[in-house]
Amino acid sequence: MAESDSRWTISGKRALVTGAAKRLGRDITLALARAGTHVVLHYHSSKTEANKLADECRALGVQAHTVSADLSDSVAAAGLVAQATTQAGPLDILINNASVFPSSTLHDLTEEKLCDNVRVNALAPFLLTRAFATQTEDGVVINLLDTRITEYDRNHAAYHASKRMLATLTRMTALEFAPQIRVNGIAPGLILPPEGKDESYLAALTDTVPLGRHGSPEDIARTVLFLAGSAFITGEIIFVDGGRRMKGDMYGF
Numbered sequence: 001m002a003e004s005d006s007r008w009t010i011s012g013k014r015a016l017v018t019g020a021a022k023r024l025g026r027d028i029t030l031a032l033a034r035a036g037t038h039v040v041l042h043y044h045s046s047k048t049e050a051n052k053l054a055d056e057c058r059a060l061g062v063q064a065h066t067v068s069a070d071l072s073d074s075v076a077a078a079g080l081v082a083q084a085t086t087q088a089g090p091l092d093i094l095i096n097n098a099s100v101f102p103s104s105t106l107h108d109l110t111e112e113k114l115c116d117n118v119r120v121n122a123l124a125p126f127l128l129t130r131a132f133a134t135q136t137e138d139g140v141v142i143n144l145l146d147t148r149i150t151e152y153d154r155n156h157a158a159y160h161a162s163k164r165m166l167a168t169l170t171r172m173t174a175l176e177f178a179p180q181i182r183v184n185g186i187a188p189g190l191i192l193p194p195e196g197k198d199e200s201y202l203a204a205l206t207d208t209v210p211l212g213r214h215g216s217p218e219d220i221a222r223t224v225l226f227l228a229g230s231a232f233i234t235g236e237i238i239f240v241d242g243g244r245r246m247k248g249d250m251y252g253f
Helices: 002-006 023-034 047-059 074-088 111-133 157-176 199-203 217-228
Strands: 014-017 038-043 064-068 093-096 139-144 181-188 237-240
Touching: 014 023, 014 074, 023 038, 023 047, 023 093, 023 217, 038 047, 038 074, 047 064, 064 074, 074 111, 093 111, 111 139, 111 157, 111 181, 139 157, 139 217, 157 181, 181 217, 217 237
Parallel strands: 014 038, 014 093, 038 064, 093 139, 139 181, 181 237
Antiparallel strands: none
């Protein structure tokens, strides 16, 4: 019983969070630190924010390191786990949070834009997961998806396709890399407005949510903690969307 219990605690574990410096990544990182997890904060260009967040995590009594990589570069993405373990030691938790979210329709979608989305939103998480699986015998990967994977958002075609790909890879890697790692996904709904927009963006869409309100970053962070500490769940995707996916036709298709 003691051995089983020890697998359910994340205190004292080491986690790598991609895109950790801002938005959901920041809240996830702080939640892990508050739970006693040592953290490695990945950033691309947000060095100042990452260093400030690392200081906040250290103030909570955990170790915190920062690593930089351009996840659109497959070589850099594949080497990020090794970079993190060099600083922090072997990892126990991988949170694939970093993503790009450009507007695009199938009418104006270029090959370059589609490939950019796939490289950051799907290929990088896969390469990180594969590297992570080689350095642990009991680890957990959590991929941040989007409730859009159940619908078709025609105004974000490349993003939609890449997140659908990551959802499929979540289940494939959960099977292929078991029992060394567990792989699960979280599909947020209305949580934060897109960059450049304010709360009014969310307020205008709450009628599409059965619960009648939008969620908060804390809702996602709590789900991360749940999946990180649940030793017998793998290959699952949890929708944190207030039931929005059940209403259908959210994006006018």
